[in-house]
Amino acid sequence: LAKTTQPISMDSYEGQEVNITCSHNNIATNDYITWYQQFPSQGPRFIIQGYKTKVTNEVASLFIPADRKSSTLSLPRVSLSDTAVYYCYHSGTYKYIFGTGTRLKVLA
Amino acid sequence: SQTIHQWPATLVQPVGSPLSLECTVEGTSNPNLYWYRQAAGRGLQLLFYSVGIGQISSEVPQNLSASRPQDRQFILSSKKLLLSDSGFYLCAWRGGSRGGLDTQYFGPGTRLTVL
Numbered sequence: 001l002a003k004t005t006q007p008i009s010m011d012s013y014e015g016q017e018v019n020i021t022c023s024h025n026n027i028a029t030n031d032y033i034t035w036y037q038q039f040p041s042q043g044p045r046f047i048i049q050g051y052k053t054k055v056t057n058e059v060a061s062l063f064i065p066a067d068r069k070s071s072t073l074s075l076p077r078v079s080l081s082d083t084a085v086y087y088c089y090h091s092g093t094y095k096y097i098f099g100t101g102t103r104l105k106v107l108a
Numbered sequence: 109s110q111t112i113h114q115w116p117a118t119l120v121q122p123v124g125s126p127l128s129l130e131c132t133v134e135g136t137s138n139p140n141l142y143w144y145r146q147a148a149g150r151g152l153q154l155l156f157y158s159v160g161i162g163q164i165s166s167e168v169p170q171n172l173s174a175s176r177p178q179d180r181q182f183i184l185s186s187k188k189l190l191l192s193d194s195g196f197y198l199c200a201w202r203g204g205s206r207g208g209l210d211t212q213y214f215g216p217g218t219r220l221t222v223l
Binding site for chain 1: 144150151152154196198200211212213214215216217219
């Protein structure tokens with residue numbers, strides 16, 4: 001089963017860049033790495049997905065080293081509304097095992 | 109575009125009562141469907157997944173069951189609820205092809221409180 005490890009929580013201030021790292025030592029060759037954002041009482045929302053190197057979209061960047069055993073989600077210039085739980089995972093056949101996620105708190 | 113619906117949004121049930129939560133997906137065919145549960149302040153726990161009509165895989169042995177009577181309908185049930193069944197239940201779907209881009213899309217969730 002796919003298993004990921006992330007820091008339990010992080011604090012940041014508005015306007016700062018936040019980097020959240022996820023460890024996925026047993027990632028398979030065909031697996032993509034995906035990050036989700038979840039607000040209280042809502043379903044997780046897709047943020048970004050990548051396979052290797054760097055991926056960037058309008059909300060975040062994803063950095064994946066050559067060995068693909070970890071990945072880093074980068075949120076530029078966070079705001080209070082970015083306070084949420086962030087999950088990473090990589091797929092294993094049809095199953096998706098989410099870790100406990102990283103609870104990001106953005107302070108004014 | 110694809111949409112996913114869950115109902116009810118909130119539910120309060122007594123211990124020992126039955127449960128039926130429904131999830132439907134629109135705008136896609138032959139999706140993989142998933143039920144997750146999230147206890148307060150905790151991560152997502154995969155309960156069931158289905159790759160086709162009538163095909164259910166269970167991840168956690170418990171008093172819950174799932175059924176998929178139609179291609180885009182996924183139902184979570186219980187004959188007798190326990191206090192420990194309280195939580196936030198999420199349904200998700202994914203495109204049916206394996207490999208490549210691999211994204212799940214989640215519904216709005218059902219908040220279940222068992223008293």
